[in-house]
Amino acid sequence: MxxxxxxxxxxxxxxxxxxxxxxxxxxxxxxxxxxxxxxxxxxxxxxxxxxxxxxxxxxxxxxxxxxxxxxxxxxxxxxxxxxxxxxxxxxxxxLGQMDAVYLDEERGAYCVEAGATNWHLATRLYAPFGVAVPGGSCYSVGTGGHVTGGGYGLLSRQHGLTVDHLYAVEVVVVRDGQHAEAVVARRDSPEPELRDLWWAHTGGGGGTFGVVTRFWFKGLPEPPSLVLLHAVAWPWDRLKDHPERLKSLVRNYGLFFEHENTTRLPAPLRVDYSDMFTLLKLNHLSNGKIGLITQLDATRPDSAQRLTAFLDWITQDLGVEPTPLDRRMGEHAPMGGLHVPTRLPWLTATQTLNGSGDNQCGKYKSAYMTRGFTEPQLDAIFHHLRRPDYTNPQALLQVDSYGAAANLPGSADTAVHQRSSVLKLQYQTYWSWQEDVNQDGVADQLDAAADPEIAGRHLRWIREFYRDVYADTGGVPVLAGTGEEGRPEPVTDGCYINYPDTDLDDPEWNTSGQPAHRLYHGSNYERLRKTKSYWDPRDVFRHAQSIPPATG
Structure with a gap:
């Protein structure tokens, strides 16, 4: 060659x-x-x-x-x-080679280059400085995209979103459509246009306003020195013929976070759970199990008791004993040794959870929820997770706990509109080419091009799953506060721009009347367009769901 x-x-x-x-x-x-x-x-x-x-x-x-x-x-x-x-x-x-993480003493802030990954952030901030960015657990996700979409992770209920700590951003922009220049936009920049550019990078999404090269963070938290990590699973063979068992688990899980810090929970649960982050893995039947991963601050003396109280409450109607989480579930590898709550240093636990999965194809969808699940949603979830016409152990709905400190800022304080949600959902399906369709002796992307059905069956499943869960609101999780007169208020609040989904712009799958940009950005959309018009009026930086310049 x-x-x-x-x-x-x-x-x-x-x-x-x-x-x-x-x-x-x-x-x-x-x-x-x-x-x-x-x-x-x-x-x-x-x-x-x-x-x-x-x-x-x-x-x-x-x-x-x-x-x-x-x-x-x-x-x-x-x-x-x-x-x-x-x-x-x-x-x-x-930008993968631009991965430096260091203390910028002149600005009094931690500087992170856009090519640094989540693992770079964890190791290069914690070991020398003892602080952390409350970001994602997938080690290889790059800062450039993660931060610009808002960013969240296992510390976010305790310390807010990633962008809640963003002080400044360096961006290469093209204001006249012809010449590139680098500018630094700060939260406290005297020029309103620069403050708008900073704000746009606190959740407006990547690939729209320019090329981010560096971020600066202030007020970063110290993570707990020790955390309690726990992972359990429940076998599908005890659930598949008993829909109410699975539905009770998912229902109670949602209700816990909906009623957190209220008297609607029993007395043992009326304590501070803001340090607890959970990932409920609702895998397809063919996986064999569903799972739950939980992390709490183990420096609190009541962490084990609080974990037990939480588990007892959400499983009160389940009637199925937990087993080890001993198989891959989405992007997380097996964690069979964590069925007994395990006390670990925070960085060690972060490494345990770090995962990206195999080299695969994938399709993803998202939803924010302001309350727990409705009964029609629970019915749709159970139906699609056990559909006999689809078999894929790596297809799932992951339900993350949310809220607490993530909801402290207002919806316009950053570009992240969703500041009142209690759950964050990610629909996922993964597959590989597997078949040598074109008979050249190997499996690769050429086989997928030769046979669209390699991807087609996975896309149909996740699209139909999503559509049916939100059948009452046009097939998508519409924004809270936009319900029709005489109908129940939606329990959803749009979608997460870092889990982009072009189906949101397809009238076959979205009949809600709310386009993708509204589902992602809510009332922040017009300010984002105004910012785009100033910094990239000729739309040099664009993709299928980027912010377009304002017209007129």
Missing amino acids: AVHTIRAGAAYGTEVRPGDARYEALRRGFNQRFIATPDYVTVARSTDEVVGAVTKYLADRRSDGGPARRLTVRSGGHCYEDFVCGDDVAVILD
Whole structure:
């Protein structure tokens, strides 16, 4: 194979073009559904190189006279749709080498480059400084995308969202459509346009306003020195013929977080649970089990008692004994040794939970919930998790606890509109190519192109599942406060931009009258459009669900 000679360290970064041995790896990300064919991938090592790479892209676009193929940006590569690796991409700008994490003494803040991953954040902030960003548990997710979408993780109920600690952001922007420049926007910038740019990066989503190169955080919390980690599972063979058993678990789980800190819970549960984060894994029947992962602050002397009280309450009508969580559930590996609550250092527990799963294709959907599940939703969940026409052990609905400190800011304080939810849902299905459809002796993306049904059956299942759970609101989790007269108030509050789903723009799957941008951004959408119009009026940075410039 021919290898092109590259000028490493050029003003615009290192370009990797077709024919280079690295091209195959660098033209794709985490989700193997989407593999781009860009003219080249630029690997940048500094903000100056990012400015140079964007400037070069703009010059090439002006000179070629053809349709404007996109420039996209990758930090960790975890975009769930084709926003980075689409068919219309001319250049992928890879920031993976920009992964420094350090104390910026001049600004009095912790600086994180956009290519740093969640694991970089955990290790490089905690070991030298004893602090942590309340971010996600998947180790390889990049900061550039995670933060700009809002970011949350196992510390968020105790310490808020990732963006609640964001002080400043460095962005390479193109204000005139022709020239790239780097600007630093702070929470306290004197210029309102810069404050808007900072605000837009506290939940407006990536790939819209420019290329983020650095973040600065202030007021980062100290995580607990020790946490209590617990993982259990319940066998499907004790649930599949007894719908009320599974429904009771999911119902009580939702009601716990809906009624948290109220007298509607029994006295033993009327204590502070803000340090507890849970992930309920409602796997398809073919997995064999459903699971629950729980983390609490173990420096509190009552952590074990509170865990027991919580488990006793949500399983009071289940009638099934727990077993070890001894199989993969979505992005989490087996945790068979944690069926007995285990006290671990916070960083050790974080490493235990770190996971990205195998190299697979995937489809994802999301929902915020302001209250527990309705009975029709429980019926739909049970039906689709045990559908006999679909078999996939890696298909599930994950229900995360939410609320507490995540709900302290107002809906307009950051670009994250959803500040009153108690649960956050992620619908997931994973698959691999598996079949040699084109008879070339191997399984790869060419087989998926030859046989759309490799992906088709998985897409149908998750789309129909989602549509039926929200059948009463047009097939999607509409925003709270938008119910029709004479109908019950919705228990949902839209979707999470970091779990993007282009089906939200498809009238076949969304008949609610609320488009994707409203489901993601609620009342913050117009301010985001205004910010886009100032900083990227010619829509240089765009994808299928990016913020468009305001018109008129």
